[in-house]
Structure formats: structure tokens, C-alpha cells
Amino acid sequence: MGKKVIKKKVISSLNRSQFNLKMVTSDICDHCKTPCSRGIRYREYMRIPGSVGRGVPCILTRGIKLQ
Numbered sequence: 001m002g003k004k005v006i007k008k009k010v011i012s013s014l015n016r017s018q019f020n021l022k023m024v025t026s027d028i029c030d031h032c033k034t035p036c037s038r039g040i041r042y043r044e045y046m047r048i049p050g051s052v053g054r055g056v057p058c059i060l061t062r063g064i065k066l067q
Contacts, residue, residue, distance in 0.1 A: 021057035034060065 026046040029039040042056040 021059065022061040023055035024058045024061070025055050026053060028058070029056070032060070036060070 024039075026043050029035065029043050032039060036059055038056055039058070042053065045051055046053050
């Protein structure tokens with residue numbers, strides 16, 4: 001019996017450098033050692049009474065997306 005040939009998945013140049021950013025909440029931004037401008041704005045927004053937040057993408061926790 002012959003062996004089955006499996007093709008390797010080719011990653012296109014567009015997807016090769018695509019990053020995933022983790023969503024963090026304001027309590028994580030408060031304890032961050034290197035605060036970014038996006039995190040500082042989000043913290044200030046969340047201090048307003050009645051504000052609803054779903055998190056902000058953190059640049060420091062990015063990882064390469066593998067397909």
C-alpha cells in the first residue's frame with residue numbers, strides 16, 4: 001500500500017504577521033508596570049460613574065496568530 005501524501009499548509013504573507021491582542025480590563029491596566037496611552041485613557045473612562053467597559057486590547061500581551 002502506498003503512503004498518503006499530506007500537503008503542508010502555506011501561510012500567506014498577509015497572515016504571517018497577524019497578531020492577537022488579549023483583552024484586558026481596567027484592573028489589569030491599574031497594575032501594569034508599563035502603562036500605555038490606550039490603557040491610561042481606558043482607566044480614566046472607567047472611573048466615571050456608570051461607565052460600562054468591555055476591556056481594551058493590550059499591546060504588551062500580543063502573540064502571533066498561528067493558523
